């Protein structure tokens with residue numbers, strides 16, 4: 001019986017593991033090893049670590065948690081369920097987690113730090129450029145392309161219009177790609193007012209060299225020169241385990257947002273969410289902070305239960 005199982009060993013999960021390990025808790029991290037920002041060469045906006053390769057941060061985190069006896073396994077958690085209080089387990093809540101390798105583990109508290117996934121645009125050339133000159137987040141990668149020729153793509157097209165307006169902070173040279181979809185006059189007028197070009201023809205492909213975008217080929221006109229493309233095509237949870245456990249989410253424009261308390265606690269007793277998985281602000285530094293917040297709340301609950309025992 002672990003005190004805590006953490007599903008997901010990204011910044012959120014490892015940060016929680018560090019504090020729980022330092023709280024002398026028996027902790028298991030189950031991690032599939034597919035962090036959301038795997039395509040990025042550098043991580044930006046993390047104070048003191050700006051520009052660090054994302055894999056280096058995780059490697060350092062894994063070394064740090066090992067010092068405190070936290071166990072980490074490379075595996076995929078496939079199912080989780082609540083277990084009833086019983087004689088050998090005199091605590092009010094518990095969970096059982098079954099993983100792909102066939103192992104089954106039990107714990108008193110469960111933290112899902114399983115992250116989000118981005119839906120990539122479907123046209124040719126995107127994968128080759130992703131993380132180099134094709135990005136989804138201007139805060140993460142806008143500065144590197146400041147002042148350059150930027151393209152905004154979104155599905156549906158009104159998302160492209162909103163993204164283009166936001167990109168004006170980083171460059172005056174913006175084109176909106178609607179990929180054959182019409183824009184409403186409400187979406188169109190702020191773009192025109194801000195000198196943002198609108199290209200409505202269907203997109204054929206991205207023209208790039210070694211991942212560096214050069215131009216965007218459309219049906220019909222000359223290719224549009226572009227140094228970077230930003231997209232907003234939606235995102236989804238990496239894992240449906242929180243939902244299956246009964247965790248409540250509500251829809252927002254960005255992502256399904258979990259009804260967590262300020263301490264990352266969900267509506268299910270003993271179940272916590274941290275990092276991108278809760279659907280709130282999605283940055284590495286925020287994920288790490290939410291992991292730490294959850295760890296303290298989890299440890300407090302464990303302490304309270306132990307006092308009652």
Ligand SMILES: Cc1cc2nc3c(=O)[nH]c(=O)nc-3n(C[C@H](O)[C@H](O)[C@H](O)COP(=O)(O)OP(=O)(O)OC[C@H]3O[C@@H](n4cnc5c(N)ncnc54)[C@H](O)[C@@H]3O)c2cc1C
Nearest residue numbers: 008010011012032034036037044077115140275276283284
């Ligand atoms: C291309 C790109 C660039 C980015 N650049 C930046 C940036 O510069 N700065 C910034 O602050 N943010 C950036 N982000 C956002 C950042 O990646 C996320 O905010 C951050 O990774 C969230 O951390 P997390 O721990 O919540 O999730 P993740 O880092 O996604 O980690 C989740 C972990 O859980 C594992 N997992 C999921 N399901 C299971 C399961 N069922 N069983 C076991 N393990 C599971 C995954 O494999 C993964 O290892 C970027 C994102 C992308 C896509």
